[in-house]
Amino acid sequence: MGHRRVSAPHRSSLGYRRVRARRIVPSPRAWPEHDGSSKLMGFLGFKAGMTHCVYVVDRPRSHLANREVTVSVTVVETPPMVVFGLRGYNKTPYGLEIIADLRTLERKDELERKVKTPKNYDFEKTKKIFEEKLDEIDELRAIVHTQPHLTGIGMKTPSIAEIKIGYKSISDGYEYGLSLLGKEVLIRDVFKPGEFVDSIGVTKGKGFQGPVKRHGVKILQHKSKGTKRGVGSIGPWTPGRTMWTIPRYGQMGFNVRTEYNKRIMQIGSDGAEIVPKGGFVNYGLVKNNYVLLKGSIPGSKKRTVMLREPMRKTPQPEKEPRILYISTESQQG
Amino acid sequence: MQKGIKDVEQPTIVPKIHIDAKNAVLGRLSSEVAKYLLEGHAVNIVNCEKAIISGKKHSILKEYREIQQIHTATNPRRGPFHPKRPDRLVRRTVRGMLPMKKSRGKAAHHRLMTYIGIPKEFVGQELIKPKHADADKLNCKSITIGDLCKEFGWQD
Numbered sequence: 001m002g003h004r005r006v007s008a009p010h011r012s013s014l015g016y017r018r019v020r021a022r023r024i025v026p027s028p029r030a031w032p033e034h035d036g037s038s039k040l041m042g043f044l045g046f047k048a049g050m051t052h053c054v055y056v057v058d059r060p061r062s063h064l065a066n067r068e069v070t071v072s073v074t075v076v077e078t079p080p081m082v083v084f085g086l087r088g089y090n091k092t093p094y095g096l097e098i099i100a101d102l103r104t105l106e107r108k109d110e111l112e113r114k115v116k117t118p119k120n121y122d123f124e125k126t127k128k129i130f131e132e133k134l135d136e137i138d139e140l141r142a143i144v145h146t147q148p149h150l151t152g153i154g155m156k157t158p159s160i161a162e163i164k165i166g167y168k169s170i171s172d173g174y175e176y177g178l179s180l181l182g183k184e185v186l187i188r189d190v191f192k193p194g195e196f197v198d199s200i201g202v203t204k205g206k207g208f209q210g211p212v213k214r215h216g217v218k219i220l221q222h223k224s225k226g227t228k229r230g231v232g233s234i235g236p237w238t239p240g241r242t243m244w245t246i247p248r249y250g251q252m253g254f255n256v257r258t259e260y261n262k263r264i265m266q267i268g269s270d271g272a273e274i275v276p277k278g279g280f281v282n283y284g285l286v287k288n289n290y291v292l293l294k295g296s297i298p299g300s301k302k303r304t305v306m307l308r309e310p311m312r313k314t315p316q317p318e319k320e321p322r323i324l325y326i327s328t329e330s331q332q333g
Numbered sequence: 334m335q336k337g338i339k340d341v342e343q344p345t346i347v348p349k350i351h352i353d354a355k356n357a358v359l360g361r362l363s364s365e366v367a368k369y370l371l372e373g374h375a376v377n378i379v380n381c382e383k384a385i386i387s388g389k390k391h392s393i394l395k396e397y398r399e400i401q402q403i404h405t406a407t408n409p410r411r412g413p414f415h416p417k418r419p420d421r422l423v424r425r426t427v428r429g430m431l432p433m434k435k436s437r438g439k440a441a442h443h444r445l446m447t448y449i450g451i452p453k454e455f456v457g458q459e460l461i462k463p464k465h466a467d468a469d470k471l472n473c474k475s476i477t478i479g480d481l482c483k484e485f486g487w488q489d
Binding site: 094239244 | 406409420448489
């Protein structure tokens with residue numbers, strides 16, 4: 001066994017739970033604090049694919065400052081989201097508690113596939129109840145749905161998510177939320193080019209995998225007894241159980257993962273500028289507004305991803321980057 | 334008397350007790366609560382984060398850190414679990430004083446609920462101070478359960 005040493009670093013991180021995501025549309029575990037003008041703190045989009053671009057580095061301290069650099073970018077298609085409800089939460093010692101809920105009856109027809117429009121729902125009455133509880137509300141969230149039928153991915157049923165409304169005072173936030181009810185929100189209302197965002201999404205599912213692929217343990221020599229693609233030893237005689245730290249087979253992928261501080265390189269409305277010849281493989285054309293994110297984000301193409309205001313405080317770049325070239329070379333053949 | 338129906342002695346009705354844990358010594362409070370529970374009372378403890386443990390901060394922290402190291406060697410997710418929230422910590426402390434291997438003790442533990450602060454449903458109700466647990470009588474340093482739990486990551 002030429003590979004084996006007396007001690008070696010642990011194969012794969014023990015910091016993650018390798019379990020399947022409960023929902024394919026991610027819901028962030030936390031939202032950042034916001035103390036400015038009222039705005040939505042996140043946006044839902046569809047991952048279209050990747051390409052590359054050339055831009056001028058605008059970090060003054062970088063050794064590449066003011067030089068042209070080629071970077072890979074991810075295209076996220078962001079058709080307008082529709083707000084169809086508001087929710088007020090109260091902070092208790094045991095977590096957030098819903099205390100007020102308001103839904104609009106002016107709905108898109110597509111939403112009927114996901115949620116039935118309630119009968120005998122008195123909007124004005126519910127609104128009054130909501131307003132009575134405004135003082136108790138600690139966190140206000142908008143209930144939004146996506147419009148996948150506007151894209152070319154073949155999905156018809158919209159996805160639903162809750163997105164926090166950031167505000168200075170609750171009355172400001174509530175008025176802003178009311179003004180959005182039943183209306184479309186554009187990506188430009190939420191994010192600006194040049195900013196950092198967090199991307200939250202469900203990674204590609206790989207199914208049930210062995211320890212070599214799942215944890216990266218070494219493949220043993222071909223004469224190994226019993227197993228070649230397994231762990232050489234799964235633990236001592238006593239205690240007669242397997243330790244939780246042993247890299248074992250099981251579900252790989254399809255986990256919710258958050259990636260922090262992805263820079264928005266560009267927000268555009270004309271998909272023809274960035275779609276490669278022949279369209280994105282497994283996706284097609286980009287027909288709506290889109291976001292170019294520097295680097296990669298988790299998940300397969302067509303998957304719904306959440307872009308959220310950055311959780312980790314980093315100084316936001318002031319200007320949007322100057323992009324000189326975006327590759328539209330064909331990705332087939 | 335109808336045939337088949339046993340003459341069961343009706344349990345005596347015992348009142349619910351609401352205890353204010355503010356400025357009460359944790360162990361003394363817990364033993365008193367355990368006694369109430371075994372007598373058949375249902376007990377609610379409020380203001381758990383304001384209960385007190387006597388002693389120097391660093392020595393109490395050291396003790397609780399040592400307790401937290403006790404876990405299943407092969408898989409820590411299987412327990413034993415050590416609460417890090419004030420209300421759960423107080424409930425666990427009382428549990429240690431009940432005969433949990435007997436159904437009597439389990440039922441008693443079931444009748445106990447603990448709360449952080451004073452929840453709405455107990456506002457205006459009579460809150461009892463534990464008889465022998467007043468921390469004002471202490472002649473030593475002490476820390477509150479809230480401060481202890483904050484060291485373990487509890488956020489107020």
